[in-house]
Amino acid sequence: MKIDGTPYRSVWVDQDGWAVRIIDQTKLPWSLDMLRLTTLEEAAHAIRAMQVRGAPLIGAVAAYGLCLAARRDTATEALEGAAATLAQTRPTAVNLRWALERMLTRLRNTVRGERVRVAYDEAGRIAEEDVEQSRAIGRHGAALIEEAAQRTGRRVNVLTHCNAGWLATVDWGTALAPVYTAFERGIDLHVWVDETRPRNQGAALTAWELGRHGVAHTVVSDNAGGHLMQRGQVDLAIVGADRVTRGGDVANKIGTYLKALAAHDNAVPFWVALPSSTLDWSITDGIADIPIEERAASEVTTVTGRAMDGSVATVRVTPKDSPAANPAFDVTPARLVSGLITERGRCAASAEGLHSLFPERA
Amino acid sequence: MKIDGTPYRSVWVDQDGWAVRIIDQTKLPWSLDMLRLTTLEEAAHAIRAMQVRGAPLIGAVAAYGLCLAARRDTATEALEGAAATLAQTRPTAVNLRWALERMLTRLRNTVRGERVRVAYDEAGRIAEEDVEQSRAIGRHGAALIEEAAQRTGRRVNVLTHCNAGWLATVDWGTALAPVYTAFERGIDLHVWVDETRPRNQGAALTAWELGRHGVAHTVVSDNAGGHLMQRGQVDLAIVGADRVTRGGDVANKIGTYLKALAAHDNAVPFWVALPSSTLDWSITDGIADIPIEERAASEVTTVTGRAMDGSVATVRVTPKDSPAANPAFDVTPARLVSGLITERGRCAASAEGLHSLFPERA
Numbered sequence: 001m002k003i004d005g006t007p008y009r010s011v012w013v014d015q016d017g018w019a020v021r022i023i024d025q026t027k028l029p030w031s032l033d034m035l036r037l038t039t040l041e042e043a044a045h046a047i048r049a050m051q052v053r054g055a056p057l058i059g060a061v062a063a064y065g066l067c068l069a070a071r072r073d074t075a076t077e078a079l080e081g082a083a084a085t086l087a088q089t090r091p092t093a094v095n096l097r098w099a100l101e102r103m104l105t106r107l108r109n110t111v112r113g114e115r116v117r118v119a120y121d122e123a124g125r126i127a128e129e130d131v132e133q134s135r136a137i138g139r140h141g142a143a144l145i146e147e148a149a150q151r152t153g154r155r156v157n158v159l160t161h162c163n164a165g166w167l168a169t170v171d172w173g174t175a176l177a178p179v180y181t182a183f184e185r186g187i188d189l190h191v192w193v194d195e196t197r198p199r200n201q202g203a204a205l206t207a208w209e210l211g212r213h214g215v216a217h218t219v220v221s222d223n224a225g226g227h228l229m230q231r232g233q234v235d236l237a238i239v240g241a242d243r244v245t246r247g248g249d250v251a252n253k254i255g256t257y258l259k260a261l262a263a264h265d266n267a268v269p270f271w272v273a274l275p276s277s278t279l280d281w282s283i284t285d286g287i288a289d290i291p292i293e294e295r296a297a298s299e300v301t302t303v304t305g306r307a308m309d310g311s312v313a314t315v316r317v318t319p320k321d322s323p324a325a326n327p328a329f330d331v332t333p334a335r336l337v338s339g340l341i342t343e344r345g346r347c348a349a350s351a352e353g354l355h356s357l358f359p360e361r362a
Numbered sequence: 363m364k365i366d367g368t369p370y371r372s373v374w375v376d377q378d379g380w381a382v383r384i385i386d387q388t389k390l391p392w393s394l395d396m397l398r399l400t401t402l403e404e405a406a407h408a409i410r411a412m413q414v415r416g417a418p419l420i421g422a423v424a425a426y427g428l429c430l431a432a433r434r435d436t437a438t439e440a441l442e443g444a445a446a447t448l449a450q451t452r453p454t455a456v457n458l459r460w461a462l463e464r465m466l467t468r469l470r471n472t473v474r475g476e477r478v479r480v481a482y483d484e485a486g487r488i489a490e491e492d493v494e495q496s497r498a499i500g501r502h503g504a505a506l507i508e509e510a511a512q513r514t515g516r517r518v519n520v521l522t523h524c525n526a527g528w529l530a531t532v533d534w535g536t537a538l539a540p541v542y543t544a545f546e547r548g549i550d551l552h553v554w555v556d557e558t559r560p561r562n563q564g565a566a567l568t569a570w571e572l573g574r575h576g577v578a579h580t581v582v583s584d585n586a587g588g589h590l591m592q593r594g595q596v597d598l599a600i601v602g603a604d605r606v607t608r609g610g611d612v613a614n615k616i617g618t619y620l621k622a623l624a625a626h627d628n629a630v631p632f633w634v635a636l637p638s639s640t641l642d643w644s645i646t647d648g649i650a651d652i653p654i655e656e657r658a659a660s661e662v663t664t665v666t667g668r669a670m671d672g673s674v675a676t677v678r679v680t681p682k683d684s685p686a687a688n689p690a691f692d693v694t695p696a697r698l699v700s701g702l703i704t705e706r707g708r709c710a711a712s713a714e715g716l717h718s719l720f721p722e723r724a
Contacts, residue, residue, distance in 0.1 A: 029681040193684075195662065197559060197583040200679050203663075207684040219686040221559040221662055222584045223617025227692035230619070230649060255585025257592070261623040287592060300557065300583055301565075303665040305677025315667025315675050317562050319391040322555075322569040324581040330589035 001166040001173075001180060003032065003212045009171050011052065011060050011127065013120070018071065020064040024051045025167060029208035030305075030312045037061075040069040040082050047089040047096075050199070054168020055242045055278055056130050059095035062086045063123035066103045067116070074115040079107055092251055092293045092329050094243040095277045099126055127170045133275040133343035134172035141178025141238060141273055141341040142185065148235040149187050156182075156235050159192040159225055162253035163205035164240025164273065174240040174273040176206070178341065183215050191217040192228060196253060198299040198326060222255050226262035236269040238341070241278050246361070248334030248349030249286025254327055260336040272332075272349065273341040279354070281361050286331040293328040300324035363528040363535075363542060365394065365574045371533050373414065373422050373489060375482070380433065382426040386413045387529060391570035392667075392674045399423075402431040402444050409451040409458075412561070416530020417604045417640055418492050421457035424448045425485035428465045429478070436477040441469055454613055454655045454691050456605040456642045461488055489532045495637040495705035496534035503540025503600060503635055503703040504547065510597040511549050518544075518597050521554040521587055524615035525567035526602025526635065536602040536635040538568070540703065545577050553579040554590060558615060560661040560688060584617050588624035598631040600703070603640050608723070610696030610711030611648025616689055622698040634694075634711065635703040641716070643723050648693040655690040662686035 001008065014021050020037040026049065027033045035051060037043050043065030046052050052061045069082030083100040090096060103122055110118045148156045164175035172180060182189055191210055196202035203219050210217040220228065228234050237259055243251040250256065250272050263270035283289035301324045307313040318324060337349035347353035355362040363370065376383050382399040388411065389395045397413060399405050405427030408414050414423045431444030445462040452458060465484055472480045510518045526537035534542060544551055553572055558564035565581050572579040582590070590596050599621055605613040612618065612634050625632035645651035663686045669675040680686060699711035709715035717724040 192687075195559065195679070197557065197585060203680045203684075208681045211681050211684050217684065219662055219680050219684050221616065221688070223559060223615075223620065223692075224687065224689055226619040226623065227616060227654070227689050230692065253585075254583065254589060257588040258585065258620040258624055261588065261627055262620055265623055292589070300581055303667060303677065303679060305665060305679040307669075307675055307677050313669055313675060313677050315665065315669050315677055317557070317665060317667040318565045318581050319570045319573050322565075322573050322579065322581050325554075325586070326583070327586055327589050330585075331592065 001171060001209065001213050010057050010167050011064065011170055020061070020068065022046060022052050022061065023167070025053060025205060026051050029204050038068065040065055040072070040085065043068055044085050044089050047086070054163065055093035055095040055240070056169040056174065056275055058090060058093050059099035059277060060123070060127045060130055060170050062096050063099045063103050063126045066100065067119040067123050070107070070116045070119045074112045076108060079104060090293065091291050092242045094280045098277045102126065130170040130275065131172065134169045134174060134177045136343035137174055137273050137275065137341050138172050138177030138181035140345050141271065142181035144236060144269070144271060145178055145182040145187055145189060152235060155188040155190055157190050157192060157233055159194070159228065159234045159237040159259065160206060161194040161202065161239045161256050161259055162196045163201040165206055165209045167205050167209055168240060174275065175238040177273065178238060179215060180213065189216070191215060192225070192234060193217050193219045194222050194225060194255070195219060196255065197222055200303070201253070225259050229262050229266040229268045234268050236271060237263050238271045238273055241272050241274040242329055243280050243290055244272065244274055244278055244340065245283045245286045245289065246279070246281045246354060247284040247351050248337060248340065248354065250332040250337060250349070251286055251290045251329050252332065254330050257330040257332045260332040264336045269338040270336065271339055271341055272337055275343055276358065286333070290331055292330070295326045295328045297324040297326055300326045363533060363571065363575050372419050372529050373426065373532055375486070382423070382430065384408060384414050384423065385529070387415060387567060388413050391566050400430065402427055402434070402447065405430055406447050406451050409448065416525065417455035417457040417602070418531040418536065418637055420452060420455050421461035421639060422485070422489045422492055422532050424458050425461045425465050425488045428462065429481040429485050432469070432478045432481045436474045438470060441466060452655065453653050454604045457639045460639045464488065492532040492637060493534065496531045496536060496539045498705035499536055499635050499637065499703050500534050500539030500543035502707050503633065504543035506598060506631070506633060507540055507544040507549055507551060514597060517550040517552055519552050519554060519595055521556070521590065521596045521599040521621065522568060523556040523564065523601045523618050523621055524558045525563040527568055527571045529567050529571055530602060536637065537600040539635065540600060541577060542575065551578070553577060554587070554596060555579050555581045556584050556587060556617070556621070557581060558617065559584055562665070563615070587621050591624050591628040591630045596630050598633060599625050600633045600635055603634050603636040604691055605642050605652055606634065606636055606640055606702065607645045607648045607651065608641070608643045608716060609646040609713050610699060610702065610716065612694040612699060612711070613648055613652045613691050614694065616692050619692040619694045622694040626698045631700040632698060633701055633703055634699055637705055638720065648695070652693055654692070657688045657690045659686040659688055662688045
């Protein structure tokens with residue numbers, strides 16, 4: 001997507017042909033800093049410190065992290081160790097493990113002398129496939145926005161939570177791919193952007209990427225979505241996912257479940273957009289089986305933003321002796337999800353729905 | 363309640379016998395500043411700028427504001443003008459209008475020479491009655507916490523949203539009165555404190571007052587409550603109210619509705635604590651009939667806290683060209699409320715329930 005008219009991706013290989021470039025998302029929206037990753041450790045740090053985040057993008061950057069590891073040592077045990085390091089950076093997103101498995105399988109079947117070249121090929125393919133999948137999600141999801149435009153005869157209001165835009169993937173996004181696609185088709189739309197405390201990915205990233213691309217949007221506190229739906233100000237909600245079970249339960253950014261409840265209570269369609277790499281076919285019950293990452297309390301007790309003097313500052317919002325808890329994801333039961341938008345099309349959030357799109361998994 | 367062992371109230375008459383003292387709640391938790399209000403304008407400003415907030419406290423301060431107005435001019439038209447000024451400071455809370463009506467009725471029936479004295483008498487009575495009502499709410503609500511302690515045989519986890527503690531009333535609080543009462547009775551309890559963006563009354567005020575009184579608590583982002591309930595980590599939720607209809611619909615801080623939905627979905631009891639002055643007998647349908655205050659976008663686009671150098675700083679969390687919307691309250695339909703806790707006891711959130719406690723309104 002575009003930043004003030006210039007097309008960008010969220011991860012790419014440097015002009016030197018091997019270093020990995022990313023946008024440091026912890027600096028957005030205050031500054032647009034490009035980082036250059038040259039080692040496995042830098043790639044692992046980028047994921048752990050959330051310089052890159054979003055389930056699909058984490059998968060792509062992890063794949064490139066294995067490329068950097070292979071440049072240092074192409075031995076199978078070294079690559080497996082590197083994959084283990086990368087896998088431990090974040091526990092909830094399934095794409096990370098999916099991308100690493102795919103890379104390892106490919107590299108194990110490659111002679112050592114070819115492994116660096118093949119690693120870059122495969123990581124590049126993972127990235128390109130992610131772009132194509134996101135584009136397809138955009139197409140399948142844009143139809144929902146077009147239908148809402150035709151039904152209402154006015155500007156369509158879409159609510160989203162967290163950032164599942166192009167910054168969370170390699171390009172286009174998952175939840176925002178339908179928004180960008182509908183926008184390119186000239187449909188009049190507007191996005192309600194949940195702030196998404198504690199890390200403010202909505203206020204900092206979604207608002208920034210929509211604004212830079214030229215899409216109308218309004219930031220609201222995470223508390224506001226239910227009220228907006230109650231007053232008829234949301235035509236549909238679209239969110240991304242960090243992991244979706246074979247039964248259609250959705251692990252996504254903390255607070256997603258609350259918006260799904262509100263959508264259900266107000267008959268607002270609630271869609272979840274994801275590439276198939278986000279599907280975890282090994283589990284059915286999201287609440288019982290998906291580990292939920294508990295992040296640092298400091299993400300809750302502090303907020304980072306731009307101070308009046310222009311500097312980026314972190315302020316504490318709680319009394320200094322008050323503890324905080326910070327579960328990073330929650331699970332939305334399939335019964336609250338109107339449907340899933342995947343690169344193969346839309347389906348019900350259920351085993352039957354998923355099997356209709358992915359018969360090879362049935 | 364106590365601040366580090368010393369009993370305080372949130373509004374009181376100064377030692378000089380006429381000026382009105384308040385705690386400047388916009389400065390909490392960073393500093394404990396006491397303000398001295400000496401004019402109608404200062405009282406109106408204190409309410410409008412949310413130096414005092416919380417429906418019951420607003421009512422008490424408005425009553426004292428009329429005392430300050432009476433000191434300047436005891437003419438009926440002057441008092442009515444002063445009441446109109448105070449009534450316009452905040453649109454949603456019904457206690458404000460209730461207290462002003464009560465004061466005006468009393469003053470209209472008083473000869474001018476007695477009006478200043480009678481005004482202070484009546485405002486003092488409103489404040490004392492508020493304390494007594496809060497204490498009674500505490501008694502009626504503490505039974506719920508005691509029952510949960512007996513049922514579970516372990517520490518009771520209470521979730522609350524915004525600040526409905528002693529800072530929101532004259533003393534004790536509404537939602538937190540049962541917590542303080544149960545705490546004084548020695549029941550092992552812990553409070554999940556919703557941060558309550560955009561103004562962070564949970565992180566700033568509830569965490570502060572619980573901590574200063576010695577009550578165990580943990581701050582969480584507003585997004586976390588559904589997840590906590592899903593995992594069995596909330597035994598009951600108690601919130602306050604800004605206005606409750608005769609049918610039991612509850613207007614309260616934005617985001618309350620989302621927590622009520624989550625409580626309902628997880629069979630967690632969801633109680634609303636209020637003095638009867640918060641009841642609006644004139645309306646039934648909360649969603650259709652309660653005006654929702656839209657506050658400044660800057661409350662959403664910025665966050666105030668303590669910077670690393672110890673100063674209190676405001677930082678912007680959104681891109682500078684992203685607009686924001688800020689509805690301050692939402693309406694929780696009566697069907698999602700387990701019951702109401704009033705100074706007269708507990709009842710169902712329904713016309714029948716309310717009439718059983720307030721037969722004179724039937």
